[in-house]
Structure formats: structure tokens, C-alpha cells
Amino acid sequence: MSSTIKKLAYVHLNSKNPQETARFFEDLFDWETTEGENGQIYVAVDKYHHRITIYQNDEPGLRAAGWQVLNKRDFLKTQKVLDEAGVSYHVGTEAECEERKVREFISFIDPSGNTAEVCYAPYVTRPNCQSIGSLDILDLLHVTLSVTAAEFKANLQFYEEVLEFNVSDLFNKRIAFTRCSQNHHNLAMVTSEEPGRRFRHFMFEVRTFDDVMKTLMKAKKLNIPVEGPSKHGNCQTVHVYMPIPGMGKGLIEIGWNHKKILDDENWEVVCYDFEGEKLAEFIDVWKAPEVQKEKISSK
Incomplete structure (x- = not known):
């Protein structure tokens, strides 16, 4: 497919x-x-x-x-x-x-x-330009949306069965990571009943870990709130998040080392079935559970 x-x-x-x-x-x-x-x-x-x-x-x-x-x-x-x-x-x-x-x-x-x-x-207006600015950008990789519990099944079915996105993995039947490319996910959907928050974040992939750290250091210099660096357990992305002014709770993620799925036919889709500290550790493998528990809802 x-x-x-x-x-x-x-x-x-x-x-x-x-x-x-x-x-x-x-x-x-x-x-x-x-x-x-x-x-x-x-x-x-x-x-x-x-x-x-x-x-x-x-x-x-x-x-x-x-x-x-x-x-x-x-x-x-x-x-x-x-x-x-x-x-x-x-x-x-x-x-x-x-x-x-x-x-x-x-x-x-x-x-x-x-x-x-x-x-x-x-439109391509800079044919010889890989990236502009201070970071070595590889691509605009994914967007993460909030959906209600009532919407989750139908929305996942639409992207998987109609648009033929592949599911990479699921969390507790309430989070889905889907892809239309070799990247672990291009569209993620998270079940949430939080009013007024349909958009969670979008992510740019960068070439090196240095790009992530440059973002972290510059954000601190500019007094911009920043979370990370952190590492996700499923996609292996090392990243930082920053809130976007004017966007409510919307975030931008800058990430490196995002997992590539090169063999669709032999990729095993799994549903991770755990909560609490295990889930916290998996969402961020670098942070102690007691620190990360309070951060999960902000992604």
C-alpha cells in the first residue's frame, strides 16, 4: 500500500x-x-x-x-x-x-x-539553496494534531484507508503515528479533550545534533521558553520544542536523528500498551519519570 x-x-x-x-x-x-x-x-x-x-x-x-x-x-x-x-x-x-x-x-x-x-x-525560488538561516534544514517533516476520542477512529481510518498513509505505531489506542514517506511519521494524531487545542506542533528535521543545540542555546539567549533536548523512544528523534508566539499552545519542534522506515513490507506495526512511568520514559528516554510526567500533555 x-x-x-x-x-x-x-x-x-x-x-x-x-x-x-x-x-x-x-x-x-x-x-x-x-x-x-x-x-x-x-x-x-x-x-x-x-x-x-x-x-x-x-x-x-x-x-x-x-x-x-x-x-x-x-x-x-x-x-x-x-x-x-x-x-x-x-x-x-x-x-x-x-x-x-x-x-x-x-x-x-x-x-x-x-x-x-x-x-x-x-514553487522553487532558490534552486541552489538547501536551507536559509542558522540551521541546516533537511525537510518539513511532520505535523501533530489533537482529535477527540469520538473522532480518533474515523480520522485514523480516513488517513490509513482512504489516503493510504501507513501506520508506524500506536499508543494505547489514543495516539497514532502515520507516514506517507520513509520517515517514521508525517502526521501524528493525539486524543485530547482539551478545548481550543486542535494543533499541537509541527517539526523541521535538521542535519546534525549541533543544529538542535544551536536552537537550544539561541532560544535561551533570547529568553524564549524551550523544552529539551529530549529523545523519543519510538522515532528516536532528538529534539527541542518552543512555543510559537501568537499561536496559543502551538509549538515548533526542531529534531535530528528521526527514524527512517526503508522497508514498508516488513515493518511491524505495534500498539504500545502501557501508562504512567513506562509511558513517560518512552516519550522521553532521557528524563526521569517524575520530571517528564508533567510534560506529556504539552507535546
């Missing part, structure tokens, strides 16, 4: 204060920001026109996750898959495509109420 979708192309963020959010990315990572025609702010981190778009909204959160197919054939196949599943979608107009800096896109609402977009041919 292989999804037509191959990567996470971009994230659209709703921020109470887009200028403050943009300054955060500029100050901490030295990423480039530009303003669009409709007041949105683009954040560039690598060869693509942008990876983050910030919109003003009094309800902060994820406006949309933008997924990418590699060619027109797979773009059309994705539409056919949605048609066969009875999922309605919007085909982007020429102006909407230009706003997103892509050749074509469609958008739809997943069973948890989150907006997903699938694009084809994103």
Missing part, C-alpha cells in the same frame, strides 16, 4: 499576532519573511518559496496542512480516491494557487474537522 501523497509541503497558521509570530521565526532561526498581497506572511526556510504561511485570526491554530504529490498523475489519482470515498473537495482557483505558490491544489476537511490540502508542483 502506497499513498499518492509523498511529503508535507507547507503549513498554514492562524495567529492572533502574525507580525509577532513572524519575528519569532526571524529572530530564532534567521528565516526570511515576506508579506503577501492579502496580508499573509510567508516564511522561507529552504529552496521553496515558503514552508509556513501566517494569517491573522483571533482563534490561533493550524489553518491547513499542505501535502504534496510528486506529479500530475498522482494529483489526479488523489482526486479519484477522494471521489470514490465520497469525500467532497475544493479545487483551487488560479488566484488561490498563486497565493499558495503552487501549480494546483485541492482542499478538503478530514473527519476531525481539520483542513488538509494536497498540492502539485510547489
Whole structure:
């Protein structure tokens, strides 16, 4: 089973204060920001026109996750898959495509109420540039969403059976890590009843551990709250988290050493079935359980 979708192309963020959010990315990572025609702010981190778009909204959160197919054939196949599943979608107009800096896109609402977009041919404006700013960025790797217990099963079924994301592993039937690439996860969903928190974090993968530590040190220098460095037990990612100003409880994760799954056919999907200290230790293998217990809900 292989999804037509191959990567996470971009994230659209709703921020109470887009200028403050943009300054955060500029100050901490030295990423480039530009303003669009409709007041949105683009954040560039690598060869693509942008990876983050910030919109003003009094309800902060994820406006949309933008997924990418590699060619027109797979773009059309994705539409056919949605048609066969009875999922309605919007085909982007020429102006909407230009706003997103892509050749074509469609958008739809997943069973948890989150907006997903699938694009084809994103604009590349720096063909010889691997990354911009102070970090050696490899890719925009994943996004993590909150869903209610009532939504979890249907949402997982949609991404696994309709869009054909592979499940990497599960936690207690309430957390799922799914992928559309060789990365351990590109989309994670966490069961939570916390009001107003549908978006948890998105993650950029960096080339070296030094990049993680540079982020940590600069965040401390700028008096930006930072959690980590820490290491996850399932994906082996060494990372730090920072809250994004204007985004409520939304976080950005900078991570290194993310596990790659090179053989889908022989990857064993498991459901980790433990709670308490064992779960705390697995979420962060570097911290003592009594320290990490209070941190779990913040991811």
C-alpha cells in the first residue's frame, strides 16, 4: 500500500499576532519573511518559496496542512480516491494557487474537522539553496494534531484507508503515528479533550545534533521558553520544542536523528500498551519519570 501523497509541503497558521509570530521565526532561526498581497506572511526556510504561511485570526491554530504529490498523475489519482470515498473537495482557483505558490491544489476537511490540502508542483525560488538561516534544514517533516476520542477512529481510518498513509505505531489506542514517506511519521494524531487545542506542533528535521543545540542555546539567549533536548523512544528523534508566539499552545519542534522506515513490507506495526512511568520514559528516554510526567500533555 502506497499513498499518492509523498511529503508535507507547507503549513498554514492562524495567529492572533502574525507580525509577532513572524519575528519569532526571524529572530530564532534567521528565516526570511515576506508579506503577501492579502496580508499573509510567508516564511522561507529552504529552496521553496515558503514552508509556513501566517494569517491573522483571533482563534490561533493550524489553518491547513499542505501535502504534496510528486506529479500530475498522482494529483489526479488523489482526486479519484477522494471521489470514490465520497469525500467532497475544493479545487483551487488560479488566484488561490498563486497565493499558495503552487501549480494546483485541492482542499478538503478530514473527519476531525481539520483542513488538509494536497498540492502539485510547489514553487522553487532558490534552486541552489538547501536551507536559509542558522540551521541546516533537511525537510518539513511532520505535523501533530489533537482529535477527540469520538473522532480518533474515523480520522485514523480516513488517513490509513482512504489516503493510504501507513501506520508506524500506536499508543494505547489514543495516539497514532502515520507516514506517507520513509520517515517514521508525517502526521501524528493525539486524543485530547482539551478545548481550543486542535494543533499541537509541527517539526523541521535538521542535519546534525549541533543544529538542535544551536536552537537550544539561541532560544535561551533570547529568553524564549524551550523544552529539551529530549529523545523519543519510538522515532528516536532528538529534539527541542518552543512555543510559537501568537499561536496559543502551538509549538515548533526542531529534531535530528528521526527514524527512517526503508522497508514498508516488513515493518511491524505495534500498539504500545502501557501508562504512567513506562509511558513517560518512552516519550522521553532521557528524563526521569517524575520530571517528564508533567510534560506529556504539552507535546
